[in-house]
């Protein structure tokens with residue numbers, strides 16, 4: 417029987433590439449989206465073409481009730497969720513002194529509380545089955561810190577702590593918890609970065625290119641696989657060797 421993965425923020429970018437990678441490898445895919453219903457539904461239809469079950473589920477990950485309802489529906493339609501990818505995230509470039517309380521709270525509500533909400537919703541059935549894979553998408557800036565992205569960097573660092581702690585708590589239940597720390601990846605999240613700055617970032621990358629969503633998706637798929645069964649509490653950088 418196919419395993420089922422739920423990927424948050426999967427209508428575009430890294431989440432979308434991960435959804436395609438899982439479907440190609442025989443997983444049923446629950447495509448979470450916040451606003452882009454059409455894109456998410458189109459993606460789910462495309463994934464059905466790989467001979468797996470896929471469907472789109474709306475939920476703002478910061479909303480615990482909506483997340484609970486999404487898991488209920490997805491498990492009913494696609495089967496027990498054995499893999500959770502906490503990918504949904506927001507970013508913002510702003511001087512620290514200009515970060516309002518509202519902006520700070522929203523960053524943590526999506527990037528950190530979103531992972532808390534989804535992981536709690538996924539965990540009880542994983543514990544019951546004594547099997548599960550949780551993969552959190554952090555960032556290289558959560559490791560090194562980025563100027564003008566203090567709230568983003570802090571939220572991504574929080575995900576690394578979350579990963580290490582939860583890995584210790586649920587290891588005995590056959591559940592692994594790991595993090596991916598992408599470098600600079602060509603997605604909508606970076607669309608506001610000027611060509612000049614992108615060129616500079618590329619120059620700081622020994623592999624000498626901007627990463628693709630597929631580069632990150634391959635690492636996520638690996639951490640979900642049986643090949644990674646002895647890896648937990650880790651942060652895997654997918655950054656082309658970016659010099660921090």
Ligand code: NAD
Nearest residue numbers: 425429430450476477503504505555598600601603604605
């Ligand atoms: P993206 O902006 O294309 O994707 C983010 C996705 O999250 C979107 O689909 C968006 O709709 C969704 N999302 C945002 N708020 C949500 C909410 N409240 N509920 C549900 N979904 C929500 O960018 P991406 O690069 O694909 O980002 C994916 C993840 O990778 C993010 O967590 C991001 O922080 C992380 N990341 C990206 C890069 C990069 O360079 N692109 C680098 C490091 C880490």
